[in-house]
Amino acid sequence: MNAVLQLTGVTRVHGEGETAVQALRGISFAARPGELVAVMGPSGSGKSTLLTLAGGLDAPTSGTVAVEGVDLATLGTKGRARMRRTSVGYVFQDFNLIPALTAAENVALPRELDGERPGAARRAARAALDEVGIGHLWDRFPDHMSGGQQQRVAIARAIVGERRLILADEPTGALDTETGEEILRLLRARCDAGAAGVLVTHEARHAAWADRVVFLRDGVVVDESGADPVDVLLESGSR
Template sequence: MSHTQEARQTPVLHLENVTRVHGHGAAEVQALRGVDLKVHPGEFVAVMGPSGSGKSTLLTLAGGLDTPSGGQVLVEGVALGGLNRKKLAQVRRRSVGYVFQDYNLIPALTAAENISLPRELDGLSTRAARREALVALEELGIPELADRFPDDMSGGQQQRVAIARALIGDRRLVLADEPTGALDSTTGEAVLAVLRARCDAGAAAMMVTHEARHAAWADRVVFLRDGRMVDESVSQDAASLLVTAAGNALKVDE
């Protein structure tokens, strides 16, 4: 994408000078410090960095699950900080798909019911929502899990159901926190291919990962350290990413 084209497009996600502080006084922790980031339609961004660098905080703010201490977060041009609770919930259901590390599936609902719930809350009929859920399960290669409950699934199966829930409907922004963590390498690559295809179809995605080979699926890799964006690079291949990531890990804060 040229700079001219990029300027004309409204980012799906825009973080403007975002800061997040936890605690007060001596217990204060700056989780994010003045982060500026845009993710455009069709773009897949990977976020890497050491433990405690602010990666998960970045995702929760991007998805409207937390509020920044400073700056603002915009999804499709809408500032999340200016929305009441009902409007914010609508944005999260309609525009944002979130893949959590701990799945967050509802035990009393089947896989298909877990996946279709956000669509039903938006007013879609149960039948239509189930049809969409079955398509999402098929996309992830697990149609046989439709009527199975979370307790009857392996961790990897639950993870794929959670990803299917994040992809159902016309979600313009997909946020994924270590989405391949519970999956074997073959299944993990298949999931990343699905995320890549969703971006190629026009959505935007941001994924936290510690694996350079997974980040190689992205268009761009953003590196965080101590809550700051310290570097970003265009993704080319896993080998070059390993070199870049290693170099960043050795950087000493100025």
């Protein structure tokens, strides 16, 4: 089965000369339709860098990043932005909501920017907000919502429409345990319906929702398997 996301020999270096930091060191990584992949590792291991490259928010120093067979380097800035509006859902750690827009407007914005009629975009946004359990807050502004509610808006924005790839960077960080489990169940259902998902997490119990666990250390994949995430943590930590 062809991968929705494919990183091949990807290296990412930040800075130059003596201050250069090698965030990723020639890694190859794939996520296929119907698959949820958990990415784990200590702080500074390259987890978030992997996601920013996968979403076309940054470019690799070397190697290729492809989404549905298309090398992102060939798309240009506008092409990558369009891809994020139509095919890729991204859940950021810091939400990245626009304060002047309501919850529904935040969720609908990518679809409207892609040319969808405002009415249809808002209806899709309301449906996505219902799916994450806050449909009744559709007209509320981010500043009048709790951190957990804002995170749900961000997740609704990531799943609205037919997203083929969902990238989530610690998506349950602002949520209580029960709500976090609901969100993971939602991500799991989206993958079961055919999307590919990449979940960055430091919680083994969250990684347990995934089909496969990839463990990064110092920008290198040190374990990639379907093993229990607790075992992966213990074994990788001893290397």
